[in-house]
Amino acid sequence: MHPIIIAPSILAADWGHLHEQIRAVEAAGADWLHLDVMDGHLVDNISFGPGFCDAVARVATTPLDVHLMITRPDHYWPRFAKLAHNITIHIEAQCDVAATLRDIRAAGIGVGISLKPGTPFSEIEPLLPLVDLVLIMTVEPGFGGQPFLAGQMEKVTAARDQRTIRQLNYRIQVDGGINHTTGQQSRTAGADTLVAGSSIFGAPDMAAAIRTLRAVDTP
Numbered sequence: 001m002h003p004i005i006i007a008p009s010i011l012a013a014d015w016g017h018l019h020e021q022i023r024a025v026e027a028a029g030a031d032w033l034h035l036d037v038m039d040g041h042l043v044d045n046i047s048f049g050p051g052f053c054d055a056v057a058r059v060a061t062t063p064l065d066v067h068l069m070i071t072r073p074d075h076y077w078p079r080f081a082k083l084a085h086n087i088t089i090h091i092e093a094q095c096d097v098a099a100t101l102r103d104i105r106a107a108g109i110g111v112g113i114s115l116k117p118g119t120p121f122s123e124i125e126p127l128l129p130l131v132d133l134v135l136i137m138t139v140e141p142g143f144g145g146q147p148f149l150a151g152q153m154e155k156v157t158a159a160r161d162q163r164t165i166r167q168l169n170y171r172i173q174v175d176g177g178i179n180h181t182t183g184q185q186s187r188t189a190g191a192d193t194l195v196a197g198s199s200i201f202g203a204p205d206m207a208a209a210i211r212t213l214r215a216v217d218t219p
Contacts, residue, residue, distance in 0.1 A: 002171055002192040006210050007032035007065050009175070010056060011047060012197030019059045021201065028206035029214070032065040032085065034175070034195045036141075039070040042090060043142035050079040057083035065195075067114065067175070068093075069141050074100040081107050088112030088135050088173075091123050101130045112173070116141060121155045125162065131170050133193070134159045138186070139176030148177030153189040160190025184216040 008030045013021040022033065035056065038047040047069075057064060063085030070076060074095035077087050087104050091097055091113060104111040112133030113124050117140055124134065136155045139146035152174075159172045174186040175195035183194050194213055203209035 004187070004214055004216075005031040005171070005193040006200075006213050007034040007173070007193060007195045008200045008206075008210075009034040009036060009195050009197035011036045012201040014201070018055065022056060022059045025200065025206055025210075026060065026062050028200075029210040030062055030200075032063045032193075033060055034065045034067060036067050037070060037080075038142065041071045042092060043069045045142040050076075053080060053083055067112075067135065069114075071095075074103070077104055078107075081109060084109055086110035086112055086133055088114050088133060091115045091119060091127070098127055098130060101127060105130070105132075112170075115155075117149055117152055121158045128159075128162055128166065128168055128170065133171045133173055135173040135175060136191070137176055138174050138178065138182070141176070146177055148182040148185075150182075150185065153185060156186060156189035156191050178213070180212045180216065183213050187216045 008025045010033055035053050036047055038045045040046040064083055065086045066080050066084040067088045071094045073089040073093050087109050089100055101111050110132040112135050113127050113131045114135035115124055117137055136152055138149050138152045156172060171193045172191045173193035174191045178194050178196040179199040200206055200209045
């Protein structure tokens with residue numbers, strides 16, 4: 001069983017005080033920092049690109065968990081290679097996803113696969129042996145602050161079961177509407193890596209918010 005990881009999402013930070021927010025959330029106990037890169041095509045929003053991520057990397061001391069919500073991760077992932085601890089791409093991307101996963105891993109970077117809420121878990125099953133992380137989106141990706149989609153817990157449980165059956169070792173990450181209550185639901189279903197945005201950066205005490213998330217019961 002993997003130890004729990006709390007990965008605050010920079011999407012929810014106050015970008016006007018980016019470096020201060022990074023230092024504060026790391027001091028509060030963040031294990032990773034989660035970076036949601038959106039291109040306005042795979043998801044209906046544009047967030048930030050390599051330059052912004054470089055600005056985060058200049059200050060961050062914790063590993064950077066890069067989530068490429070873009071149609072052509074095969075073309076763009078090398079631009080994040082120097083800063084990323086993990087790079088996660090989507091099964092819905094318009095490229096050879098398996099080949100891209102192999103290329104990222106060959107560069108010595110942790111690699112993840114993600115899927116939108118409307119995509120069945122069976123779509124990623126053939127790729128599970130290629131990855132270090134499976135990211136189950138618990139909101140429709142694109143914007144922060146959305147309500148948690150409890151029905152996605154079926155995919156979390158499927159990821160956990162397939163990991164056991166196939167004797168694999170990937171992490172199971174959830175992202176979207178994660179707070180203490182939904183974090184508990186996610187942990188019970190099998191998640192071990194919690195991405196949280198508003199519930200951490202919007203909290204009056206980020207350290208207390210992270211402690212509360214980390215204290216959810218193990219499955």
